[in-house]
Amino acid sequence: MSERTEKRTSGRPHDPEAAGAVKAAAVQLVRERGYAKVSIAAIAAQAGVARQTVYNRWPSKADLMLEAVFEEAWTLTAEPKPEDGSGAAAQLEAFLVQVFAHLTRNMDPVRALIAAAQEDAAFGAVFRDKFVAPRERVVTALLERAQARGELGAERDAAMLSAFVHGAFWYRMLNGRRLDAALARAIVAEVFAAG
Amino acid sequence: MSERTEKRTSGRPHDPEAAGAVKAAAVQLVRERGYAKVSIAAIAAQAGVARQTVYNRWPSKADLMLEAVFEEAWTLTAEPKPEDGSGAAAQLEAFLVQVFAHLTRNMDPVRALIAAAQEDAAFGAVFRDKFVAPRERVVTALLERAQARGELGAERDAAMLSAFVHGAFWYRMLNGRRLDAALARAIVAEVFAAG
């Protein structure tokens, strides 16, 4: 949206191309070799930049990868519109299918970032803020709309059900199972089983 | 159960105290400092053993910790008995309360091992075999008994619901939230909401 709002008093400015080059190198290398086999040194070399320059901008490999691989690509364009005519179950299934497709394409870095969030509390907070919470809110909001329209019992706990939904595919993914359309269907079926 | 069944032809035998000393040292140090701050070198030193001796028995720090922290302590004594007179909902809640208590006491190493399972496929397979699958089966079996007794709709997908249950607390745990009795109650309430 807005340009930098920080006051630049003086001093050498950031190399305007460095951040983009580093992110591009990170994306390319992670696709080629997988998260674990990409070192910061290799990314810096590929980007034509000193290793320290990477650390100037990102506190850790995980922070860099989160921004490089996800913030650009996975905008929440898949977010279901409240009034698109279809039922909540169909909306949820469509949303999950899109999420699964994206997760499947980026399975290796996603799993690595969830791992990093366990091992590094500072990154964990960033990860939840930028990645987990927004996606959880989409599903919670969808379920609350479903309750408002009577498609889901008003006595159900939408937040808990949202945790069921996310938990179900996290659990599957973190245990090395596939995320496919059949899983999306099964999740939706159980969430709405009670009507 | 049985003693070593391997044929010992000749050669120096394993130090009979080494494995126990290493596991004890691992448990003690992980409780004192947390998983991330315990090095294999420190464990070996504490156990009075060479570092290589640790690697002779366990392929990685994660494998050692899994065995040291969990295999002894967390036997499935909490497994609900099929015929204890109480309903399936109460059984599930009681089981979850026990599981949560144990996870809470070992939150740091559990999260670290789940992380390690993402980063190391070989350990991931071991972790699922020894840790994840047995606990998943307990809940699935409980839900299937509930269906057989008519306490849960026969059309429900017990395996999917079991993934909901485990996924819900994995998701909570991996996002740094507490696992408490209220969560156990909420999970059970939603699983059985449809009757």
Next chain:
DNA sequence: TACATTATTGGACATGAGTCTAAAAATCAC
């Protein structure tokens, strides 16, 4: 132009996981 400020660079540094090797030690078979 000179100065203060900040970024970049290249390298050293600390630490930890995991591998490898060579020598010493403990066992069995002969």
Next chain:
DNA sequence: GTGATTTTTAGACTCATGTCCAATAATGTA
């Protein structure tokens, strides 16, 4: 006892993350 076998030990080694530092480069201001 001698030899084959296997474990233990100590230490070197590779590679990674992340920190630290000093020299240099690029900017705004006086």
